[in-house]
Amino acid sequence: MTTNEQQEPQQDVPEVNTPTTPQQDGTPDQPDATGDGKGTGNKEAAKYRRQLRETETERDALVETVGGLQRQIVAGNLPHGSKMNADALWTAGRKPGDFFDEKGLLDTGKLTAAVRETHVALGVHFGPEPVTDSGKGTGTGLREERATLASEARKRQG
Numbered sequence: 591m592t593t594n595e596q597q598e599p600q601q602d603v604p605e606v607n608t609p610t611t612p613q614q615d616g617t618p619d620q621p622d623a624t625g626d627g628k629g630t631g632n633k634e635a636a637k638y639r640r641q642l643r644e645t646e647t648e649r650d651a652l653v654e655t656v657g658g659l660q661r662q663i664v665a666g667n668l669p670h671g672s673k674m675n676a677d678a679l680w681t682a683g684r685k686p687g688d689f690f691d692e693k694g695l696l697d698t699g700k701l702t703a704a705v706r707e708t709h710v711a712l713g714v715h716f717g718p719e720p721v722t723d724s725g726k727g728t729g730t731g732l733r734e735e736r737a738t739l740a741s742e743a744r745k746r747q748g
Contacts, residue, residue, distance in 0.1 A: 669702045
């Protein structure tokens with residue numbers, strides 16, 4: 591044999607199994623059950639798990655946003671004459687979603703009933719302030735004010 595004909599012996603390099611890098615969910619990327627060695631099944635499953643986690647995070651953020659908006663709507667629509675803020679409702683165990691119907695609209699009847707129940711539970715009077723001193727409020731103050739305004743207007747006219 592000539593030197594040109596001599597070939598270097600091929601070295602059989604054994605295939606080295608390197609440790610697989612774990613996916614974000616902590617599971618290693620292993621070959622799938624088909625035995626093709628590509629691990630496409632696990633990669634695809636990991637992709638779907640990642641998408642699921644992202645979707646759940648987005649959902650949780652939206653639930654928080656809706657809850658905050660519902661709290662604002664309830665607080666802005668408390669019945670006239672109520673002497674409490676919406677925090678009293680939350681403290682009494684009510685949830686903002688309790689006051690909305692299936693379509694997502696505020697049910698003022700439910701809200702008013704809950705406010706009245708909370709007033710009773712807390713011992714707070716519901717409605718306009720009662721007149722405690724019947725001597726005041728006879729209306730003479732209003733007549734006196736009108737008379738004063740009328741006399742001021744006459745002085746300026748003439």
